[in-house]
Amino acid sequence: MTGGTRPSPIAWLVAPAALLFVLFFVVPFGVMAMMSFYSGNPVTNPNAFATTRHYERFIFDTAGIFHDALWSTLRIGLVTTVVALLIGYPLAHWMARMQSRLGHALVLMAVIAPMLTGIVVRTFAWMTILQDKGVINTLLIQWGLIEKPLPLMYNEFGTVVALVHIYVPFMVLTLTGVIGRIDERLEQAARSLGAGRFRAFVEVTLPLSLPGILAGSLLVFALSISAYVTPSLMGGTNVLTLPMLIAQQVGTSFNPNFAGALGVILLLVSLVIVVAYNRILARLSGEQGMA
C-alpha cells in the first residue's frame, strides 16, 4: 500500500512564487479589504466597529470628486495603453523580424535603456521639457511660433506623455517575444496566395499576436492606473487619480480605512475591465480563454 500522492517537483518549484504571492499580495490585500469595512483599526482601537460607510461615501460621492477621480484614472490608463500599443507594436514587429543579431541587440538596448533610470528622474526630465519655461515652449516662443506657452504640463496630456514613455518598454518586450514565435512562413504563404502585405499582416500576423497584445496591454494598463509619482508631478492639481487620493487619505487625512475602500474599488473596476477586454480579444481571435 502506498502513501498519499506526492506533490510533483513542479509544485515545489512553484511554491516560492506562490508563497510570495500569498505573503505580499493576498495577505496585505485581505487586511486592506477587511480594514475598509471598519471605522478604525480594530487591532489597535477597541472602539472600531464594522461599517459600510466608506463604500457609501464613494458611491454617493457628495464631495463630487471620487467618481471624477475614478474616471480620470481609467481614462489615463486606457489612453496610455492604446498609445503605448500603437508605438510599441511596430517597434516590436521590427525587432522580432530583424535578421541582424547586432541590430536586434542594439535596438533591445535602446528599448531597455530608459528602464535603467528611475521613474522620478524620467518624470522630472519630462517636466523640464514640457513646463511653461521648458525646452519646447521656450523654443517655440523664441522662433515666434507662439506667444504664450502651450499647456503641455499640469494636465492629462502631459501625464499620458510621461506614462507612455515609461511603460512602452513593457509593451515592446512583451510583444517581441510573441511576434518572434509566429512562423514567418504563414505570412509568406498568405502572400503567395495573393494577399497583399497589409492583408497578410491583418489576417495572419495580427490575430496570431493577439496574446501578446493582451498581455502587454494588461501590463501597461495595470501599471498606468496604479501610477502615483508621474500623475502627481505631471498632473499638478488638474489631475486627480485614485492612487493620488489613496496616498492623500493615508498620508495626510490619516484615514487608512477609506484608503482601503478606494483600493478595493480600483481593483474591482480594473478586474471588470480586464475580463471584458480578455473576452473581446478572445472573440476577435476565435479562441477562448487566451489569458
Place this chain on the structure above:
Amino acid sequence: MVARNTISRRQALRTGAGLAAIAAIGAPSILHAQTRTLKITTWGGKWGEVMKGTVLPAFEKEFKCTVSADQAFPFVPKLQASPKNDPIYDVLHTNSNEQWNSFTEGLVMEKITAKEVPNVADVYPWAASDKIVGVAIFTSAIGLGFRTDKGLTKPTSWKDLADPKLAGARGGYIIPVNSLGQCHLMMLGKVYGKGLTDLDAAYKALEALKPIKLVDFTGQMEKMLLSGEVSMGVIHDSGVYRYEGPNMQPVDFASPSEGVMALEQVLNVTPGSKVKDLAFGYIDYMLRPDVQKMLAEAVWYSPANKKVKLDAKYDEKLLTTPAKVATLIQPDWKWYNARKEDIDARVTKILKG
C-alpha cells in the same frame, strides 16, 4: 584511581551550541538593560544635519542611551499601524495639525507640563497654549515670500497676493496635503470674511487667486521663489531667511499686517512608550536654552524658551520678544481637522482646472 575526564568532540560542539544559544537569547536583554533606545521622529535637511551631527550624540552621551531617529515621512500612519502598548515612536515630532490628529486617536498625550518636563516652565504661552497638544519647541511665521528683483513693493497685507499683476506668478500649496496651505485658507477667511473659520469667504478668496502655482512642500516653494517661477508666495520665514549671507538671494519675507500664522514644531510622548522618562528627558533637553539657540540659528526657527538669547541678526528677525510673539496667530487644528474631508473636497474642486 582517578577517572580521566575527557570531553568528546560531540560534547564540545553540543556545549558550544548551548552556550551560543544562551548568549543569543540573553545578550539583547543584557544589552537592553544597559543601553536603552529612544525612538523619535525628526526632520531632514539642515535640521537633520544638526540633530544627527551634534544634538543627538550629545543627548546620547549625557543620558547613556541610543536614539533611533526616523526621518522618513509620513510619521503618523506608521504610528497608527503600530500597537498602542508598544508604539513605533516614543517621541513624535510633527507640526501641530498632525499632533491634533494623533491626539484624537489616542496616539499621543494631551499635555506636557513642567511636572514632567521642567523647561516647560520657561516657554512662551503660545508653546503650551490650548491650541497645542504636547509642547511646541519652535515656531515659524507663515507670511509672504517675494522676489526683490521684480519691481514689487514689499507686501503689507495678505490681500497683496491677489494683485492682478501676479496672475500666474503667485504661489500657494495643495491644501489637502500641506499645513501652510491649510493655514493660508484659514487666513483668507479672516482677511476676507468674519474670521479664521469663515470658510465660505475663504473659498471665494481662493477662487480669486487663480491662476496660482501650487506645490506640495515648502521646499518646492523655496525653489519656485529662487528660480523666479513665482514672484510672491505663501511661505514660512525660515524658508526665506536661510538664504542669507553667502547664500544671499533676491528674496525677502514680509509679515502681513493682519498677522502671521504659526507653524509650530511640536514634540509629544506616546502613552505606550516603554521609556517615558527618557522621552520626557529628551523634550526637556530640546527646550534647554543652549540647544534651542543652536537649532534656532541653524534653521532660523523662533525658539519657544523665553530665556534664549539669540545673536543680533537672528534676534532682529525672529519672534523673540513678547511683542513680536503677539503677532502670531495659532490655528484651531481641532476645528480644522474635524472638517478636513469636506474642506479637501471643496478646495480640490476649486483648484482643479
